[in-house]
Amino acid sequence: MKGIHRGAALALVAALSLTACGGESGGDDNPLAGGGGDGGDGKAIVVGSANFPENQLLAEIYAEALEAKGLTVTRKFNIGAREVYYDQVAKGGIQVFPEYNGALLAVAVDKKSTATSTEDINAELKQKLPSELTILDSAEAEDKNSVTVTAETAKKYNLKTLADLKSVAGDWTIGAGSEFKTRQQGWIGLKDIYGVEFGKFQPLDAGAQSTLLKLLNSGEVQAANIYTTDPAIVEDNLVVLQDPKNLYSSQNVTPLIYKSAVDDTARAALNGVSAKLTTQDLLDMMKKLVNDKEDASDVAKEWLTKAGIVS
Missing domain, CATH: 3.40.190.10 (Periplasmic binding protein-like II)
Structure with a gap:
């Protein structure tokens, strides 16, 4: 062909x-x-x-x-x-x-x-x-970036939007591609626009979404930067937090x-x-x-x- x-x-x-x-x-x-x-x-x-x-x-x-x-x-x-x-x-x-x-x-x-x-x-x-x-x-x-959590985490902490992370993120680790840490549409924008700052950052290669999903589902990271066209969002019943201030x-x-x-x-x-x-x-x-x-x-x-x- x-x-x-x-x-x-x-x-x-x-x-x-x-x-x-x-x-x-x-x-x-x-x-x-x-x-x-x-x-x-x-x-x-x-x-x-x-x-x-x-x-x-x-x-x-x-x-x-x-x-x-x-x-x-x-x-x-x-x-x-x-x-x-x-x-x-x-x-x-x-x-x-x-x-x-x-x-x-x-x-x-x-x-x-x-x-x-x-x-x-x-x-x-x-x-x-x-x-x-x-x-x-x-x-x-x-295909947007997102901050995504498990359904269990969303329910436990009543998380619906990125703003809801402000009270819990300081004790959490977010996993994402390494470039997320230095981008406005990432770590910087979360702090500037929503006042959200995670306690720890777990960097991964941008192509390692399967690894990132494993870390999220196992609880090793509490939030993850997942691409919104990833089929795992539906299959794993994950929750993409809403972005009312258009960070993304x-x-x-x-x-x-x-x-x-x-x-x-x-x-x-x-x-x-x-x-x-x-x-x-x-x-x-x-x-x-x-x-x-x-x-x-x-x-x-x-x-x-x-x-x-x-x-």
Whole structure:
């Protein structure tokens, strides 16, 4: 089938267990290799991903959608957290990246931004991104960060919103990706916006959600930063605490591109993905990827076929 070559597929599987600091990719050893490729002149378009399964899956969807238009793609998956990969995109070493618009704005572009809606966030991104970069159409699909607790913990302490944590967090440990500690949409924002400060922080690699879930369910951490499309939220009867003050802004899946390397054909292919992709699609695909252990390239191909993007 069209999609990942065998070597890249094996690298993608291996990527799910690598750490953010490892930063190894699914293609060449150097994540900046292949820069400057043009979607219209026969050179490969370099598609990158962060170091967690959902983002790797989205990158594979983008890659296969581009290949379906006859374009050549080089995959550079599992690069690391946004603090690692963003500069690579800005320099053109990575030319297409599946981003989450609110986090992109708040973490990499303007840490002081107060935009929360999809429209306001995208308007600011288009204004403030470096001139070499732009975003394409956002999908309806959204995956937010959350602070999540077990149903037992929520009931015991009457927890419904992030504000309710203020009286108990000082005695608790929160588990999250290591970058959570230094982000506004994380440890800093919880304190600034809600007055919530946890007693301890348990850092994990962003790709180690299964480990984080085990720590939460066993009580080794009392709260966890879980992605809202993780199927375990429903299956383990976890409680995502509400965020009435919008610490977590809109997080729509949005292609970030290096403009000179992505022609109109490539842009249309990526916008075609955004036009079809829903949050429920993400939930369904993550269940297949995480629970059913299906291969990311197969999950991507199945969705693209169902959406009518490939045949």
